[in-house]
Amino acid sequence: MQLDLNEQIAENKLIILYLIEKVNFELTNSQIAKLLIKLREINYFLLQEYISQLVSNDYLACRIESNQRLYKITESGKQALSYFRTMIRASVRKLIDNAIEENITTLRTEIQVSADYIPINENEYTVFCRITEGSTCLIELNLYAGAKEQAKSMCRNWETNSQEIYSGIIKLLME
Secondary structure, three states: OOOOHHHHHHHHHHHHHHHHHHHOOOEEHHHHHHHHHHHOOOOHHHHHHHHHHHHHOOOEEEEEEOOEEEEEEOHHHHHHHHHHHHHOOHHHHHHHHHHHHHHHHHHHHHHHEEEEEEEEEOOEEEEEEEEEEOOEEEEEEEEEEOOHHHHHHHHHHHHHHHHHHHHHHHHHHHO
């Protein structure tokens, strides 16, 4: 079944709402893009336009944290989705459900663990490491790095070993 252009635009916007509602936590712009571009033949720039329109029309809420835009569905978005959910073909909903199931752990980890660095001067950096669970900050560290490569290494290690590092810190503090 071929959809006309207006139906295709409406379905794509509803798919964005459906995806965000199904994961039940905030997603970054890049997470939405990674999932939907893989599943749908949708142009990245059109996707960004649809997201922007959904925010403008108060179907999605957007906030910025650690230089990332995080999106969640609003009550208006949930209401619109409940009215028009059937406009999303069942086969497409099934594809999205499967993609979420396969990627849910990764999606949550990406949101919860963050690391970044900023220069203090030419040879010194501050490294920001954070773990959040929902809206609760479990740990936040601001560390000094004496070189850019050291700062990059600290960020990489935090992102891959944050749970072990966090557990070790808690253990040391509890002794």
